[in-house]
Amino acid sequence: MMTAVYSDSGVNDDTRRDLLYRGEVFVYAASPATSELVGFARELIEEAFGGRDPETAQHEMPVEEFAGLLADLKPRFIHHPCCKELLPAVLEERGCDPELTYFDVPRLRTSTSHAYLVSGISYAFHPHRDCWYSAPFSQVNWWIPVYEVVAENVMAFHPRYFDRPVRNSSRLYDYGEWNRTSRRTAARHVRSDPRVQPRPEEPVELEPQVRVVPEPGGTLVFSGAQLHSTVPNTSGRTRFSIDFRTVHLGDVRAHRGAPNVDAECTGTTLRDFVRCNDLSRVPEDLALEYEARALAGVS
Numbered sequence: 001m002m003t004a005v006y007s008d009s010g011v012n013d014d015t016r017r018d019l020l021y022r023g024e025v026f027v028y029a030a031s032p033a034t035s036e037l038v039g040f041a042r043e044l045i046e047e048a049f050g051g052r053d054p055e056t057a058q059h060e061m062p063v064e065e066f067a068g069l070l071a072d073l074k075p076r077f078i079h080h081p082c083c084k085e086l087l088p089a090v091l092e093e094r095g096c097d098p099e100l101t102y103f104d105v106p107r108l109r110t111s112t113s114h115a116y117l118v119s120g121i122s123y124a125f126h127p128h129r130d131c132w133y134s135a136p137f138s139q140v141n142w143w144i145p146v147y148e149v150v151a152e153n154v155m156a157f158h159p160r161y162f163d164r165p166v167r168n169s170s171r172l173y174d175y176g177e178w179n180r181t182s183r184r185t186a187a188r189h190v191r192s193d194p195r196v197q198p199r200p201e202e203p204v205e206l207e208p209q210v211r212v213v214p215e216p217g218g219t220l221v222f223s224g225a226q227l228h229s230t231v232p233n234t235s236g237r238t239r240f241s242i243d244f245r246t247v248h249l250g251d252v253r254a255h256r257g258a259p260n261v262d263a264e265c266t267g268t269t270l271r272d273f274v275r276c277n278d279l280s281r282v283p284e285d286l287a288l289e290y291e292a293r294a295l296a297g298v299s
Helices: 013-021 032-049 063-078 081-093 175-181 183-188 249-254 284-295
Strands: 005-007 025-028 101-103 107-111 140-145 155-157 219-223 228-230 239-248
Touching (some): 013 025, 013 219, 032 063, 032 107, 032 140, 032 239, 081 101, 239 249
Parallel strands (some): 005 025
Antiparallel strands (some): 101 239, 107 239, 140 219
C-alpha cells in the first residue's frame, strides 16, 4: 500500500483515527503545548549532562557512564508529575476528547550515533509493530523530537507491510511477563541486550521506506500497527525524542482499529493508560476482556 503523510491537517480526531487505522501518517508543526513539553525535557536533559552538549556528549564519555546517566534521567522524566499535566494539553490542542482519550507515560528516547549505544537503555529498534508488544490495535503513537533531527537519525516506516504479514516471534511475548522479568533490567545491557523481544523471523525489505523529519516540538502521529524501525544513526549526534501512546475508549470498547495481520502476542498494555481529564485508568473489565481474547487468539 501507499502511505500518505498529512501535514498540519485540520481534520477532527475521529477522522484522523480512521485514517491512521488505514495506514496514513500525520505530522504537525510545533505548538505552544509541545514547545512547553520539549522545553521541560531539555531542562532535565541539560541538567543531567552537567554542561556537556547532550547531542555530542557521547564523543566525550565512556559508554557505561553515558548509559548510567540515561538510567537516572529517563525515569525522572517519565514519572515527573509535570508530564501528567503537559500531555493532556498536547492532546487537547490536537482535538482529542479529554473524557474519551487515554494516554500512557511519555518515554524519553535516545538514538546514539554510529552504534555507540544501541541496547538496553538506548535500544535501537529493529523493524516491528507496537502491536507485537501486546498493544491494542486502536493504539495511536505520538513522537516529538526534542532537538533538531535529520533524515539520518529519525525512524523509518515500511508501508508495504501495513497490510502484509511478516513472520515474527510475537507468539513468545506476553506483556505481563515482560513487566515482571525484563523491563527493569534495561540499564544493565550496555554491550548487548539478551531480553526476548518480538522481531521478524524473515527478511524485511526496508525499501521503500518513509522518513518524516519534524522540527523540534513537531509531532508525528501514526498507528501502532505501522511497521517501523530505528534508522541507523549516522548523523554524529545523539537524537533525543519523546513518544507516548493514546487510545480512544470508544474504539477500545468497539474493537475498532487497524487490522491485525500478524500479531500473536498475549497480555495487554491497556492498564498503562490514564484518562486525560482525571487520570483514571482504563476500566479493568476491558483489560480483562483483551487479555482473554489474546489468549484465545482473537484480535
